[in-house]
Amino acid sequence: MQLTRKQFLGSMVGAAAAIAAPRAFSQSTVTLRLHQFLPPQAPIPRDAIGNWVKKVQEESKGRIRIQQFPSMQLGGRPPELFDQAKNGVVDIAWTVLGYTPGRFPKTEVFELPFFTGKAVHSSAAIYDYIQQHAADEFQDVKLLAAHTHGAGLFHSKTPITKLEEIKGKKVRGGSRIINIMLEQLGAVPVGMPVPQVGEALSKGVIEVATLPWEVAPSLRIPQLVKNHTGFSGPHGLYTQTFALVMNPAKYNSLPDDLKAVIDANSGLELSKAFGQVLDDADVTGLKMAQDAKNNIITLDEAETKRWQDAAASTRESWFTEVKGRGIDGAKLASEAERLVAQYSVS
Template sequence: MHKIKTMLLTAVALGAMTAMSYAQEVTLRLHQMLPPQATIPAKALTPWREKVMADSGGRIQIDQFDAMSLGGTPPQLVDQVTDGVVDLIWTVIGYTPGRYPTTETFELPFFMTTGEATSKAFHEYCEKHCADEFSGMKVIAWHAHGPGLIHSKNPVNTLEDMRGLKIRGGSRVINQMLEALGATPVGMPVPAVSEGLSKGVIDATTIPWEVTPSLRVSELVKNHTGFSGAHGLYTQTFVFAMNQASYDRLPDDLKAIIDANSGIETAAQFGRVMDEGDKGGLKIAEDLNNNIITLDEAETQRWKDTATPLIDAWIAEMSGKGLDAAALVAEAQELINKHTPGL
């Protein structure tokens, strides 16, 4: 009888401990730069956090703060997450030039294909080569956007039309490309684009279609220039990451939920969402009867011939900093081809 009583008491105690563990609540704060209606916060981050909260049975609560509402500037997001000011961030990697040099390979001109394919390639590449650069973070996904375009007040029909244009660029590498193409690059985080165009600080901007609706770009300019062929002019790269200490504090079963919602499939989903967003941004410009230009193969080749020497220059620069840059470029190209159907 005493033995049965002891077993019952032990079972009750274990049950109580289990109930306590499942009642545990964790609140995480997610901070990002774009307005809530933009593609990534609305179609990628919100569904991601809702799934994590559901998978955890309500034990994880994720509060999303859009448009830098917790303070700071977009380039400060990586410090906010590594310093533990917030638990999760989504940001443009190129906003902190020189900090993540290995990632710049994917920003090189006429490298990328679609957002989804390039995101898969980029995540696979970064898992192998970039982890040390992202110390202090538990990376959920590295990803990229769809083909970058030039959105301008005056038409850009030829390479010569780039001369002297003040064009917003989102990273060090993209600014170098714009300069090689004859423009005057203006470094600027994407939330500042609308004001920059309306006040004449810039004549044009480089962004994909998906972000144009939230910035009203198709209302501020009437010309949009894209390119022929499978490879877009450029892409920017992004990281969605968690503070490492915030992750480490989670019990193992909650870590497993974060892990299950991280990785190459999450990266692919973010890239796919951006590809879908491109369709919506294009339709808005079409409905406004804007001038949508696709350069033919011959003109696109002129741009490639002018821009792609930057690849050799980047290899030389990064080799001087100790990276096996030629091998990184070759691997990036191979991975993009691997993940792009038909290439």
């Protein structure tokens, strides 16, 4: 069948449009919504997430635009953030893994007492560990980064100088493992997300908060309490685990060149960068308490050893618990500690 001139020209236009379509698609602009629970002035949203957003937008030449929504502005509660990213309610979420108890049983090994120190080291270790041992816990999202904060310590209304002085006190805990540890140390654990801590201290709901130094300024901790107790040695009392995750369908919908931008700004180096931000912020938080002439206590090696011995039962009870889920907790703890040590000297 011969085509008329009109039909021929129409077919040529259609073919040209088909050829041009991928090019037009690849030049499109994508807007991603990033949701998290901290106020924008806190170190993670201001410096870690903020720097990442700027880098992604610049390297995509403005074709990826990321809208940041702090302080749960898009609704829900902090424990719902992981599912918001998983289900596509938001495109990207930054969250505390311990806010959903029992969901990340392999990853929570990093929350065991006296397990980690500097955040930059343990953040590299936890990302590497997840790739090797806990990738199944993140199969419903695209994991962009995983990290921890620095050494956790006590912030209290009255001084804590020895183990006996924590007994009976109402202490904020940020995760299931931390609450178990606090109970075994003789305290009364009160679980709550970070944003509630300041009000809880001011109203007497809690007497003591477990927090790293970095979050103290944004919660006004040095104004609310005057005593801060840390420990000797390279490891803090505890840490918490965090993840920056993306909805997989949203990621898969991106053209290949924009996927490459996300990939180039994800992984081990991003995890380390988040950890370094928190280490730097720990210095700032400590200085604020020093400037306020607060009572900063570092327990000596002998007293620290008493706390470590008292908290050892938390590790053993965790091993027993996860064994019931078919997880070799002792093996995972050994591997996690090996990675922490590896990145601490690298």
